[in-house]
Amino acid sequence: MQVYLNGKAYEAKPGETVLQLALRNGIYIPHLCFHEKTGQAAKCRACVVEVEGIPGLKTSCNLPLKEGLKISTNSERVLDAQRMVVDLALSSGRHDCLSCEQSGNCELQDAAYYLGIERPTYQLYEDNFEVDDSSEFILVDRSKCISCGRCVEACNHTVVNEVIGFGERGFATKIVFDGDIPMGTSTCVQCGECMQLCPVGCIIDKRAVGSGRNWELDKVETVCPYCGVGCRMEVQVDRKQNKITRILGVDDSPTNNGMLCVKGRFGFDFVNSDERLTSPLIKENGSFRDASWEEAIALIARKFTEIKKEFGSDAIAGLASAKVTNEENFAFQKFIRKEVGTNNVDHCARL
Ligand code: SF4
Ligand code: SF4
Ligand code: SF4
Known part of the structure; x- marks a missing residue:
C-alpha cells in the first residue's frame, strides 16, 4: 500500500506501523520505549506524529498503516509535543551527559539533540536515587532511568527470566528486582539483556565503567x-x-x-x-615447566602408544571442546576412533 510521510510517497509492508516504515526509510522519529524486540509500548509518547483527518497526535509505534494515510513527522506541532516529552524525561532524572557512561550511545541524548534541547527545563526529582552495585557484572544507576519499561519487557518476555518489574508509584516509580531486593541477591542470571535494551545509561556494564x-x-x-x-x-x-x-x-x-x-x-x-597459558607445560617431579609443542606432542604420543600397547585402545578416552570449531571437533573424533582405535569420544557440552 502507498502512504505519505512528510508529503513523499512510500510503499508500506503489511502489518507495518508508522514508526517502522519511517525508520526503514531513514526518517528519524524519537522513540524511547519502543524496540523491535520488546515491541510497541506507546508509553513514552516521544514518537507522536500528526495524521491528516485524525484529531490529536498519535503515537507512531502502535499506529498501523492504511492505504493513502498522510502523516507528518516533523510539523511544528509534532516537534513541540516531542520536545515536551523528551524535556520531561530529561527533567525527571539526573542526566549529566558529560560524565555518563552511555554518552554517544544514548537514545535520550539522540532525541534531545534532534529536538534541540540543550538542558532540561524542570527539576522533577529529589536527589536521592539508588545506585545498585550489588551484582558482579551490572551496575544500576536509577538516576538515569526514564521508566520506559524496555528492561521489564526484555527480562520477562524476551529472555523470560522474570526478575525485573516496576515498584512504587508516581515520582517514586523505579525498576525493582524480585519485588525489591538488590540485583546481586535476586534471581537475576546476569544475562545482560536488560542492559543491552536500556536506551539510556541506567543499566550498564559495571566492569566497562571509565x-x-x-x-x-x-x-x-x-x-x-x-x-x-x-x-x-x-x-x-x-x-x-x-x-x-x-x-x-x-x-x-x-x-x-x-x-x-x-x-x-x-x-x-x-x-x-x-x-x-602461552606454551605447553610438562610436569616433572611434581612441578610444571615450559616445553615446546614438539616436545609436548612427542611425549603425549609416546604415552598414548604405551597405554594402548599395555591396556588396549579402550583404556583411552577423548573429550572434545565446545570452544573449538566443528571442523576441529570432527578431526578430533576421527583421530580418537581411527588412530587411537576407540569409540570413547565425547564432548564437554554433555558433561
Ligand atoms: S542517560 Fe543519556 S541523557 Fe542521561 S546523562 Fe546519560 S547520556 Fe545523558
Ligand atoms: S541481567 Fe538479570 S535482570 Fe537483566 S534481563 Fe538478564 S536476568 Fe533479567
Ligand atoms: S532501566 Fe532503562 S530500560 Fe529499564 S525502565 Fe529504566 S530506562 Fe527503561
Missing part, C-alpha cells in the same frame, strides 16, 4: 567462543590498550536475536589474563 565510550571503541563482529549455539556478538575493542571493553549481542542474528548468556557477554577476561 574504559572508553562508544565512539572510542572499534566494533568487531564475531561468533561467541563458548558453546555450539554460535551466538553472534559485537566485541568492542580498545585498540590502544589492546583490550576488549564490552560485548553486545547482534540483534539481527537469527541464532541469538541479540541475546547472550553470562559467559558470552561477560566471560572475556581470560583474553588479557596474565595467567593465560
Whole structure:
C-alpha cells in the first residue's frame, strides 16, 4: 500500500506501523520505549506524529498503516509535543551527559539533540536515587532511568527470566528486582539483556565503567567462543590498550536475536589474563615447566602408544571442546576412533 510521510510517497509492508516504515526509510522519529524486540509500548509518547483527518497526535509505534494515510513527522506541532516529552524525561532524572557512561550511545541524548534541547527545563526529582552495585557484572544507576519499561519487557518476555518489574508509584516509580531486593541477591542470571535494551545509561556494564565510550571503541563482529549455539556478538575493542571493553549481542542474528548468556557477554577476561597459558607445560617431579609443542606432542604420543600397547585402545578416552570449531571437533573424533582405535569420544557440552 502507498502512504505519505512528510508529503513523499512510500510503499508500506503489511502489518507495518508508522514508526517502522519511517525508520526503514531513514526518517528519524524519537522513540524511547519502543524496540523491535520488546515491541510497541506507546508509553513514552516521544514518537507522536500528526495524521491528516485524525484529531490529536498519535503515537507512531502502535499506529498501523492504511492505504493513502498522510502523516507528518516533523510539523511544528509534532516537534513541540516531542520536545515536551523528551524535556520531561530529561527533567525527571539526573542526566549529566558529560560524565555518563552511555554518552554517544544514548537514545535520550539522540532525541534531545534532534529536538534541540540543550538542558532540561524542570527539576522533577529529589536527589536521592539508588545506585545498585550489588551484582558482579551490572551496575544500576536509577538516576538515569526514564521508566520506559524496555528492561521489564526484555527480562520477562524476551529472555523470560522474570526478575525485573516496576515498584512504587508516581515520582517514586523505579525498576525493582524480585519485588525489591538488590540485583546481586535476586534471581537475576546476569544475562545482560536488560542492559543491552536500556536506551539510556541506567543499566550498564559495571566492569566497562571509565574504559572508553562508544565512539572510542572499534566494533568487531564475531561468533561467541563458548558453546555450539554460535551466538553472534559485537566485541568492542580498545585498540590502544589492546583490550576488549564490552560485548553486545547482534540483534539481527537469527541464532541469538541479540541475546547472550553470562559467559558470552561477560566471560572475556581470560583474553588479557596474565595467567593465560602461552606454551605447553610438562610436569616433572611434581612441578610444571615450559616445553615446546614438539616436545609436548612427542611425549603425549609416546604415552598414548604405551597405554594402548599395555591396556588396549579402550583404556583411552577423548573429550572434545565446545570452544573449538566443528571442523576441529570432527578431526578430533576421527583421530580418537581411527588412530587411537576407540569409540570413547565425547564432548564437554554433555558433561
Ligand atoms: S542517560 Fe543519556 S541523557 Fe542521561 S546523562 Fe546519560 S547520556 Fe545523558
Ligand atoms: S541481567 Fe538478564 S536476568 Fe538479570 S535482570 Fe537483566 S534481563 Fe533479567
Ligand atoms: S532501566 Fe532503562 S530500560 Fe529499564 S525502565 Fe529504566 S530506562 Fe527503561
